[in-house]
Amino acid sequence: MNAAAFDGKAFVKKLSTAPGVYRMIGADDKVLYVGKAGALKNRVSSYFNATPKSARIMAMLAQTARMEVTVTRTETEALILENQLIKSLKPRYNVLLRDDKSYPYVLMTQEAWPRIAMHRGPRAIPGRYFGPYASVGAVRDTLNLMHKLFRLRSCEDSVFRNRSRPCLQHQIGRCSAPCVGLVQAREYAESVRRAGLLLDGRSDELTDELGKAMEAASARLDFESAARLRDLVVSIRTLQARQYVDGRAADLDVLAVAMQGTAACVLLLAFRDGRNLGTRAFYPQTHGNDNPEEVLAAFVSQYYGEQLPPGEIVLDRDIPDRELIEQALSAAGERRVQIKCNVRGERAGYLDLARRNAELSLAAERTSHAAQLARAEALRDMLGMAALPARIECFDISHTMGEATVASCVVFDAEGPVRGQYRRYNIAGIEPGDDYAAMNQAIERRFRRAVEDNGVVPDLLLIDGGAGQVAQARAAMADLGVEGVILVGVAKGPARRPGDEELLLPDGRTLRPGAESPALQLIQQVRDEAHRFAITGHRGRRQKARNSSRLEDIPGIGPRRRASLLRHFGGLGGLKAAGVEEISRVEGVNAALAERIYATLHGLDAPDAGAPAKATPKAANGGTRSEG
Structure with a gap:
């Protein structure tokens, strides 16, 4: 169907006044825009009446070949569905909150003895x-x-x-040492539950519970426990006293938007249980939308569609469908969520702070974007490219003396790193330390999938290495018939200093642009990111290999026997230095199990669990010795 043939007025006649979601679709079947409506017929008809419209709306309508609608039961359901479709389809004309997996979280793991730590990235750990x-x-x-x-x-x-x-954390009073059994499981689980209450912002509920527990401990004359609970209550009350906002412990987010043309920044200032968690700047893709109210409304809907909303959200301006969004967030969070735009007192001061930071952050981002564009233009000119590189990929190899070889591939576009498209390749089947073979395998695996699935290929491919690595990459691409990719090697210069790099160009020339070159600065940024990503993957793989042969993987070794062994020998080092007979003297360890333990810790072939124990020669010191 031709986009010009779409008859919007005829389409509107078939619509009902029920709430729902509408989608504008182009001739190539790509969704251009997703919108919600309390009454589909009324909202969609507004696009095709005689009222003047913005240039963005006119361009969108000109490309619309057809429309689809989904009827929902309520406006709240329409809002939720709209957010889901925007996230999955990424329509060209919607305001999009950029997908960012780098938000820091506090993670409390789900295991027998939970640990608490900072977490970034996908939430894959239970x-x-x-x-x-x-x-x-x-x-x-x-x-x-x-x-x-x-x-x-x-x-x-x-x-x-x-x-x-x-460990030292126990000595300084920051850990109850569950690793060596100095705290009972029930007591530790109770501490975990109470920590969860405080992190959820339910400190009043927690202090009430601790107060009752303190009284109960006193009644049964357990004054040591009562004193410990008293100190905990005092600490939490002191924390609350320092962090009151407007007379009560605040659980709120403050949001302000700044715009310059169609560039936007949304600044988030967060408080949880009265604690100021700092600020964070977001830069949504507006796709030509220069209305700050609509940008802020889209941000609130999409951001809190993914994150649990606080009880109060303070905005620097009113937004469309504020009451509807408030109802949807309250339903999703299973508690009342208030969205306010007219505030006084301390909250007004926070709004002013958020506004000023949003303006400063946007100015800094635009300056950074201009510098990134200048570097990309310099790279285009240096390599003689017809256009700016829309997609740059860089490969790097990391290993430790041939162990756990990992290849990394990072992706950059005009905006910078595209972390969601980074890839790692575990290299296998090569001679340890053969970087050339590792590079050939990584390039072959990356581009074979692109050839078979008709996938995307980069405009510029950077190889962190010298002529050998570049030759292997070129050979792998030639075998697959990949063409149109500019291949450049990034080799360390004679001095091996940043800025002294040599670039191996496709025509055989070698360039040394120097540290002042904007083009080299962009190449360094991409190369350093590939290096960081490769090292991180290599370390993770190497650590996994280190952990794979520990005590818990030996058949017949459970938590109790493991603890007995470590306690008896003073740690893993002492256990590794012991002989089979010494190991078998530990309570609960027979000769066959002792031999399996010894063999596993020394990299020998362990006997089957049901096989009889073999005699092991004694060493002069009473232990055992393996021959070279």
């Missing part, structure tokens, strides 16, 4: 996530408070499972 927080500093302050008040562990599982004595 547990409860509190946040997101406006800054890493706010998360660290919160964690510091949790460790002081509730003494929850922060160590990784690999450390926790192999402790034989309490």
